[in-house]
Each structure stands twice: as C-alpha cells, then as structure tokens.
Amino acid sequence: MATPVTVHAHAAPQGFIRKYIFSLDHKVIGIQYFFLALTAVWIGMALSLLMRIHMIWPGARLPLVGEIRPETYLALMTMHGTIMVFFVLTTAPQGGFGNYVLPIQIGAPDMAFPVLNMLSFWTTFVAYMVMLAAFFVTGGAPLHGWTGYPPLSALQSAGPGEGLGADLWITSIAIFCLASLMGALNFITTTLDLRAKGMTMMRMPLTVWSWFITAILGLLAFGVLLSAGILLLLDRNLGTSFYVPQVVVNGVVMLHKGGSPLLWQHLFWFFGHPEVYIAILPGMGVASQILSTFSRKPIFGYKAMVYAMLSIGFFGFMVWGHHMFMSGMSPYSAFAFSILTMCIGVPSAIKTFNWLGTMWKGRIRFHTPMLYAIGFVSLFVSGGLSGPFLAQPVLDIPLHDTAFVPAHFHLIMGVAAIFGIFAATHYWFPKMFGRMMNETLGRIHFFITLAGTYAIFMPMHWLGLAGQTRRYSQFTEVAYLMKLIPLNTFITYAAIITIAAQFIFVINLFWSMFKGPKASDNPWEATTLEWTTATPPPHDNFGGVTPVVNHGPYEYGVPGAPRDYVMQTDPAVGGAH
Amino acid sequence: MLTLWGGVTAVGEYNFAQGDWGMGLALLLLIWLITLLSTYFFVAKTWWLPAGAAAAAQWIDQQFALTFVLMGIVFLAAQLSLGYIAWRYREQASSPPVTYSHGNTKLEVIWTALTAVLFIGLNLMGAPVWAHERFAPADANAVQVEVTGMQFAWYFRYPGADGKYGKTNVKLMDPSAGGEAAVGLDTADPAAKDDVVTGTMYLPVGREVDLSLRAVDVIHSFFVPGFRFKQDAVPGLNIHMHIKPTVIGEYEIACAELCGLGHYKMHGMVHVVSQEDFDKWLAAREAEKQ
Numbered sequence: 001m002a003t004p005v006t007v008h009a010h011a012a013p014q015g016f017i018r019k020y021i022f023s024l025d026h027k028v029i030g031i032q033y034f035f036l037a038l039t040a041v042w043i044g045m046a047l048s049l050l051m052r053i054h055m056i057w058p059g060a061r062l063p064l065v066g067e068i069r070p071e072t073y074l075a076l077m078t079m080h081g082t083i084m085v086f087f088v089l090t091t092a093p094q095g096g097f098g099n100y101v102l103p104i105q106i107g108a109p110d111m112a113f114p115v116l117n118m119l120s121f122w123t124t125f126v127a128y129m130v131m132l133a134a135f136f137v138t139g140g141a142p143l144h145g146w147t148g149y150p151p152l153s154a155l156q157s158a159g160p161g162e163g164l165g166a167d168l169w170i171t172s173i174a175i176f177c178l179a180s181l182m183g184a185l186n187f188i189t190t191t192l193d194l195r196a197k198g199m200t201m202m203r204m205p206l207t208v209w210s211w212f213i214t215a216i217l218g219l220l221a222f223g224v225l226l227s228a229g230i231l232l233l234l235d236r237n238l239g240t241s242f243y244v245p246q247v248v249v250n251g252v253v254m255l256h257k258g259g260s261p262l263l264w265q266h267l268f269w270f271f272g273h274p275e276v277y278i279a280i281l282p283g284m285g286v287a288s289q290i291l292s293t294f295s296r297k298p299i300f301g302y303k304a305m306v307y308a309m310l311s312i313g314f315f316g317f318m319v320w321g322h323h324m325f326m327s328g329m330s331p332y333s334a335f336a337f338s339i340l341t342m343c344i345g346v347p348s349a350i351k352t353f354n355w356l357g358t359m360w361k362g363r364i365r366f367h368t369p370m371l372y373a374i375g376f377v378s379l380f381v382s383g384g385l386s387g388p389f390l391a392q393p394v395l396d397i398p399l400h401d402t403a404f405v406p407a408h409f410h411l412i413m414g415v416a417a418i419f420g421i422f423a424a425t426h427y428w429f430p431k432m433f434g435r436m437m438n439e440t441l442g443r444i445h446f447f448i449t450l451a452g453t454y455a456i457f458m459p460m461h462w463l464g465l466a467g468q469t470r471r472y473s474q475f476t477e478v479a480y481l482m483k484l485i486p487l488n489t490f491i492t493y494a495a496i497i498t499i500a501a502q503f504i505f506v507i508n509l510f511w512s513m514f515k516g517p518k519a520s521d522n523p524w525e526a527t528t529l530e531w532t533t534a535t536p537p538p539h540d541n542f543g544g545v546t547p548v549v550n551h552g553p554y555e556y557g558v559p560g561a562p563r564d565y566v567m568q569t570d571p572a573v574g575g576a577h
Numbered sequence: 578m579l580t581l582w583g584g585v586t587a588v589g590e591y592n593f594a595q596g597d598w599g600m601g602l603a604l605l606l607l608i609w610l611i612t613l614l615s616t617y618f619f620v621a622k623t624w625w626l627p628a629g630a631a632a633a634a635q636w637i638d639q640q641f642a643l644t645f646v647l648m649g650i651v652f653l654a655a656q657l658s659l660g661y662i663a664w665r666y667r668e669q670a671s672s673p674p675v676t677y678s679h680g681n682t683k684l685e686v687i688w689t690a691l692t693a694v695l696f697i698g699l700n701l702m703g704a705p706v707w708a709h710e711r712f713a714p715a716d717a718n719a720v721q722v723e724v725t726g727m728q729f730a731w732y733f734r735y736p737g738a739d740g741k742y743g744k745t746n747v748k749l750m751d752p753s754a755g756g757e758a759a760v761g762l763d764t765a766d767p768a769a770k771d772d773v774v775t776g777t778m779y780l781p782v783g784r785e786v787d788l789s790l791r792a793v794d795v796i797h798s799f800f801v802p803g804f805r806f807k808q809d810a811v812p813g814l815n816i817h818m819h820i821k822p823t824v825i826g827e828y829e830i831a832c833a834e835l836c837g838l839g840h841y842k843m844h845g846m847v848h849v850v851s852q853e854d855f856d857k858w859l860a861a862r863e864a865e866k867q
Contacts (some may be wrong), residue, residue, distance in 0.1 A: 070839065071838035074835070074837075074840070143835075143838060144835065151795045151796070152795040152836060158794065158795055159837040160838065244812075245812050245813025246812075246813065247793060247794050247812045248727075248750045248761075248793045249794045250728065251752050251753065253747050253748060259813070260813065261811050261812060261813065296668070297676075299680075300678075300679070300680045300681075301679070301681075301685050303680075304680065326798060326807050326808055326809050327811070328816050331707065331711030331712055332712070334707065334711070335704065338700055342696040342699070345696045346689060349688070349692040350685065350689055353685075354680070356655070356659060357680065357681075357684075359663065359666060360666065361666055361675060362666045362675055363668040363672045364663060364666050366600040366601065366604075366667065371604070378608055378656060378659055381651075381656060382652065382656070385648045385651060385652050386648075388699060388700075389641075392640065392644070392699070392700055392703045393707045393711075394637055394640055394703045394704075394706045395637065395644060395703065397633075397806065397807050398637065398805050398807065401833040401834060402833070443600070451611070454611045454615070458611075458618075459624075461619075462619075462623065465624060466802075467627060469831050469832070470833075470835075471835045472840065473841045477841055477842035477844050478841075478844050479829060480627065480829055487624060556677075557674060557675035557676070564675075575677070577679065
C-alpha cells in the first residue's frame with residue numbers, strides 16, 4: 001500500500017495496435033479475456049448440443065458435421081469440458097472481470113505488472129489456439145475426457161484422437177497453466193501493494209477478496225497441473241513410465257513398466273478441486289456485491305463472508321481425494337477426504353445464509369444483474385446440496401461416474417458460475433462500454449435460462465440414481481439404460497431451447513454496445529470505487545486523482561446520510577463504517 | 578409489465594412503480610415451481626435406484642434416505658425462502674427504510690454450528706457402512722472370482738477345485754481369441770489346469786464373493802447398480818473387494834470409467850443362482866475344458 005503508484009503509470013497509448021491489441025491497459029485486457037471466453041463458450045455450447053443430439057439420435061446425420069461416431073462423441077465431450085473449464089470458467093470471471101474491475105475497485109491506476117498482464121492474455125490466446133487445433137489434426141481431438149486419465153491418455157494406440165490431438169491438448173493446458181500463473185502473480189501483487197489510501201483489507205469489496213483468493217488458489221494449483229502435464233507428455237512421447245504400468249493394448253505389450261495411473265489422478269485433482277473454486281469464487285464475490293447493491297442494504301456478515309471464502313480456499317486444497325473414492329486409493333484416506341469435504345460445506349452454507357440475510361428486509365430492485373444474482377443463489381443451493389451425497393464414500397459407490405455427478409458440478413461450478421458471469425456482465429457493462437443493456441431482453445433471457453438450466457440438470461440427478469453411467473455416447477447397449485432414453489430426450493429438448501435463448505444475450509450485448517442509452521457514472525447507485533470515476537474510466541482509471549477511501553464497501557441505508565448509500569470515497573458521515 | 582428499459586433510466590433513477598410487483602411475483606413463482614416439481618420427482622421416486630440385491634444395499638439405501646431427508650429439508654427451506662424474500666422485500670413506495678446492520682454474530686455462530694453438526698454427523702453415520710464395504714476382508718469361505726477388464730469386455734475367472742488361480746502372462750494375451758487366451762492364462766502352470774474363464778459372471782446367492790479386480794490396458798470400472806457395487810479396475814493393481822448377492826436373478830454390469838470409444842458397450846451380465854445351480858454350472862464349465 002505504501003508503494004508509490006506513479007512507478008506503475010504508463011502513458012495512454014496511441015495507435016490501434018498498442019491501444020486494442022497489445023494493450024497494457026488492464027481494462028482492455030479484461031475485455032480481451034471476456035471476448036475470448038465469449039467465443040469459447042459458444043464453441044463449448046455447440047459441442048454440448050451435438051453431444052445431446054447424438055445421445056438421443058445416434059444415427060442422425062447432421063449438417064456440416066455429418067454422422068457422429070462414438071469416438072467423435074468422446075472427442076466432443078473432452079473438448080466441451082476442457083474448453084468450458086479453462087477458457088470460459090477460469091478465463092471470464094478472473095481474467096475478464098477481475099482484470100477490468102479489481103484495479104479500479106482498489107483505487108489503482110493499473111495492475112502491478114502491466115506487461116506481464118498483456119503477456120498472460122496472449123499466452124492464454126496461444127493456449128486457446130493450440131487447443132482448437134486439436135480438432136483439425138489427423139485422428140482429431142482426444143477422447144480421454146477433460147480429466148485425461150492415463151493409461152488411456154498416455155498411450156497413442158488406446159484410441160482415435162490419442163495421437164497428435166492428445167499432445168496438442170496437453171500442450172495447450174500446459175501453456176494455459178503458465179498464463180494463469182502469470183495472472184495469479186499479478187492479481188496477488190496488485191491487491192497487496194496497490195490499494196488506495198484508506199483501502200484496508202477489510203474495506204475491500206467482496207469481489208476483490210474473491211479474485212484475490214482465486215489468484216492464490218491459481219498460484220498453488222496450476223503449477224501442479226503444469227508438472228503433471230509435462231510428465232504425461234514425457235510418458236506419451238519419450239517412453240517414460242510415470243503413469244503407466246505394464247499394459248497390453250489390443251494384444252500388444254507396451255514398453256512401459258512400473259508407473260502408477262493413480263499418481264496422475266492425485267496430481268490432477270490436487271489442481272482439479274481448487275479449480276472448481278477458481279471457477280465459482282468470483283461468482284460468489286459478484287453475487288455478494290450485487291445482492292447488497294440491489295437490496296440497498298449492507299452485506300450481511302462481511303467478515304463472515306471473507307472468512308468463509310478463505311476457509312473454502314484453504315479446505316479446497318485438502319479434499320481432492322473425494323474424486324477418487326472408487327479409484328483403488330486406500331479406503332482409509334477416503335475417510336479423511338470425506339470429512340474434510342463435509343467441512344467445506346459449512347462455509348458454503350454460511351455464504352448462502354448471509355445472502356438471504358442481505359436480502360431480508362431490504363428494498364430489492366430487480367435490475368437484471370440482481371435477477372442473475374438471485375439465480376446464482378438458487379443454483380448454488382441446488383448444486384451445493386448434492387455435494388453431501390457425493391462427499392460420502394458410501395453413497396459415492398452407486399453415484400460415482402453416473403449422471404448425478406455432471407448434474408452436481410454443472411449446477412454449481414458450471415451454470416452458477418455462468419450466472420455469476422451474466423450478473424457481472426449486466427452489472428459492469430455500463431462502466432465498461434458506457435451504455436446500458438436492455439433490461440427487457442435481459443429479463444426474458446434470465447427467465448428462460450434459469451428454467452431451462454433446471455430442466456436440463458435436475459433430471460440428470462434422477463438418471464444418475466437410476467444408474468446412468470457418464471460418458472456413454474449412446475444408451476442402446478445396456479438394457480436398463482434404454483429405459484432412461486425418454487428422460488434423456490426431454491433433457492435434449494430443454495438444452496436446444498436453452499441454447500437458443502442464449503442468442504438473446506448476445507444480441508443484447510452487441511446491440512447495447514452500440515445503441516444502448518448512455519450510462520451515467522453510477523447508474524446502480526452503488527458504493528465501490530469503480531462507480532466514483534467516469535464512465536468509461538480514463539486510461540489511468542481516476543484521471544490523475546488518487547482516491548482516498550473512508551468507508552467500507554457496502555454502506556447502504558446509513559441513518560443520517562444524505563442518500564441511501566455512502567460511497568467509499570465519501571467524507572466520513574454519521575455512523576457509517 | 579415490462580417497459581423497454583425496465584425500471585432503469587440512463588440517469589440511474591429506479592422507478593419501482595413500473596411493474597416490479599410482477600417481477601417479484603414471477604421470481605417467487607418460478608423458484609417455487611422449480612423447487613416443488615423437483616421435490617415431487619425425488620419423493621415420487623419416478624426414477625430411482627434399482628431394487629437392491631446385495632447385502633450392502635440396505636445399509637447404503639438407508640444412508641441415502643437419511644441424506645435425502647436432511648438435504649431435502651435444507652433445499653426446501655433455502656429455495657422457498659429465497660423466492661419469498663425476493664417477492665416480499667421488493668422495493669415499493671411504501672417500503673420502510675432498511676435496517677442499517679452489518680449482520681448478526683450470534684445467528685452466524687448458531688448457523689455455522691448447526692451446519693457443521695449436520696454435515697459431519699451425517700458423514701460419521703455413513704462411516705461404518707464404508708468400513709464394512711472397504712476395510713473388512715471377504716469371509717473365509719467366499720467364492721473366488723477374478724474380474725479382468727479390457728477394451729471393451731469383462732472376463733471372469735474361477736480358480737477351480739484347487740482354489741488357486743494359475744499364472745497369467747502378458748505375452749500370451751490375445752483379446753481376439755477371447756476366454757483364457759484373452760486374460761493370458763499360462764496353461765503350462767499346474768494351478769491353471771482347472772481355472773475357468775468366462776464372459777458371463779455366475780454367483781451363488783447368499784454367499785460372499787471375494788472379487789479380485791484387474792485391468793490389462795486402461796482403467797475400467799466394475800459397476801453393478803443392483804448390488805450397489807462399484808470399483809475401478811486399474812492396470813498394475815489387483816484390488817480385492819467383496820459382495821454378497823442376496824436375490825436370485827440377472828443383473829447388468831456397466832463400465833463406469835471412460836475406457837475408449839467402446840466404453841458405452843462395455844457391458845456384462847451377472848447371473849445370481851442357487852448354490853446348487855452354481856456348482857452345476859461350474860462343473861459343466863470344467864467339463865468343457867477337458
């Protein structure tokens with residue numbers, strides 16, 4: 001905080017390339033991440049649509065893609081999961097909104113390391129291109145799923161797509177890890193060193209806390225995935241045996257010896273579990289910010305919210321084994337992982353309680369950001385409550401690797417996180433683009449998407465209970481699965497409608513960018529620093545002024561204050577914190 | 578009632594007269610509808626676990642039922658209050674000023690303690706079942722069966738009268754030949770003489786089975802929903818598990834770990850028969866071998 005901020009200042013760039021392509025400005029970089037994620041989410045969603053169609057009509061010939069074969073289905077599935085997890089759920093909330101908003105919310109002129117920031121975006125971009133290239137090489141994209149369990153992912157002969165496609169897949173993830181490590185370093189340094197005068201840690205908006213904790217998780221998790229990925233590349237290409245014991249594929253004895261398939265699972269999930277919090281924590285921050293703003297009340301239990309996020313981050317690193325109850329891992333350790341997983345339910349419950357407490361006796365304004373934030377809470381509860389089933393090893397016996405699992409994680413880290421992104425988009429759009437988004441379109445999109453999401457993912461719980469195994473390209477070979485086809489057909493129709501509704505969001509986004517009514521500096525009557533500066537903010541965020549913070553982040557309804565909100569930079573008033 | 582720009586104008590004044598009563602009600606109705614419909618299907622058990630047919634099923638199903646009731650209560654309470662609060666506290670001309678409060682530590686502590694007790698208590702209640710399934714070895718008189726998974730089939734090996742599995746050798750494995758050759762049985766080994774390898778599993782009812790799970794190429798997972806049984810078969814590991822089938826009948830096996838392009842058809846059958854029929858079946862297989 002004592003660091004003189006002028007050190008980091010850089011002049012506003014001239015010329016198109018330095019301004020919009022290789023920009024050092026965190027705001028431009030944030031928008032670049034956002035648009036990268038926007039293209040990725042459409043690709044990921046299109047892949048899921050093809051999967052849903054193939055599940056129901058396995059023989060169908062589709063325009064452009066032709067007939068989907070079982071291996072094509074698995075390639076679609078692998079790429080759907082990978083693209084969504086890395087290039088959407090990790091990229092948009094943190095790289096996109098974190099980048100754009102965090103420096104402004106703490107009163108800094110930019111990120112601590114602007115060049116590193118630019119580098120991490122362009123490294124992410126390279127990773128994205130390498131990932132997409134996997135579709136176009138001989139054999140196509142890999143079929144080993146986003147978790148890439150060896151030996152399947154380690155042996156070129158284990159199936160189509162396990163050749164060059166799989167190498168590109170791992171290489172892309174490794175590059176992505178580097179980008180995320182650079183980003184994490186920048187977020188942490190910026191939060192610790194560049195806060196404006198008066199912006200103590202306990203005055204930071206909960207969004208800043210969420211991005212800060214997410215960055216710490218990223219710093220600790222991505223390094224492990226990077227190492228794991230390098231070992232997998234070595235196993236695949238240089239004949240090492242980190243993950244592969246002696247195996248025989250289709251009658252051919254492989255040269256590997258002595259490796260452990262479980263080693264990958266431990267390393268992968270040591271990253272993989274914190275990753276789900278990397279996806280959802282920023283959504284929690286955004287939901288807190290928005291629920292408080294539009295309930296016109298201080299957040300209920302600010303400190304509890306901070307401690308809850310910290311303990312979610314802390315416990316998040318100690319529960320990875322709950323993905324491995326059926327893996328052959330020691331059943332004794334399953335017991336420890338299970339208890340620790342249940343512990344993580346406690347801070348999650350605190351957050352839900354506090355969100356409801358924030359809305360309780362508020363004066364709720366139903367602007368679109370608020371609708372998505374309410375949707376976020378609903379999805380977080382629904383997705384969260386299937387957690388205690390899967391966290392118990394004994395219930396995991398029937399549920400593991402059934403549709404119950406995708407039902408659980410799609411609700412909580414998939415769609416809840418996406419609702420966080422929708423909420424953030426509608427909330428910060430005025431600041432980012434200087435115009436308002438259309439609320440009518442926003443409301444229509446919200447209602448269809450919330451209902452559609454539940455129509456897709458709630459029935460998956462029932463499929464999972466009935467024993468429907470995951471990652472089956474079709475249900476024609478197992479008698480009990482054939483009985484579940486009608487419910488699967490319902491889900492496919494729900495998915496088609498919900499995906500169609502996403503055009504409403506995109507049309508609203510682009511139309512409002514150019515034609516929306518001009519936004520004021522503080523259209524939501526919010527309190528945090530981004531609303532104290534111009535819309536859109538100048539290059540150095542505050543136009544040469546260094547903001548001084550006098551208040552906590554959520555001072556709404558302060559008795560004796562002239563308005564129903566006290567901004568963080570307002571002079572000290574009455575009893576405001 | 579929606580106006581083009583909803584309740585917001587460019588200058589940021591919120592106009593609560595413009596149809597937000599409708600918005601609060603719409604939220605309440607949608608959230609309640611989703612909640613009640615979902616609850617209905619969970620309670621009606623329209624799609625549910627298949628009937629349990631192994632000793633573990635009743636214990637697992639009991640823990641399931643308990644978890645469902647408790648999580649169901651939390652689900653209903655949270656979702657119904659979310660919908661209600663959204664509607665009840667919508668901003669109106671008559672809304673009182675909000676209470677300026679940063680929370681309530683006492684409520685926070687009570688709530689935290691309650692959830693901790695609920696979650697951890699629930700977990701501890703399920704622990705003995707897990708211990709029985711995974712810590713305890715099979716009964717001494719258990720039937721020995723070795724399960725081998727490979728792309729994309731299951732093979733079952735019975736050790737025969739000597740109670741000993743013969744040696745297998747990776748160099749002898751020939752999946753296209755099926756049976757003994759597929760698992761690479763070394764016929765030169767005396768202990769292998771009476772080993773029976775089949776593509777369909779037979780088990781006697783009411784007796785423990787000592788399963789030995791193996792995989793030759795990639796990871797597979799042996800999943801029998803009726804038995805509430807699942808365990809990965811991992812190359813390089815020989816994992817011992819036990820099951821006790823309790824109901825005569827036929828049960829489907831589905832591979833539950835992604836194993837390649839034929840994962841969806843890696844399917845098998847377990848026939849649970851009387852001890853007498855099992856002995857007859859095994860004797861017939863031995864006879865075929867000679």
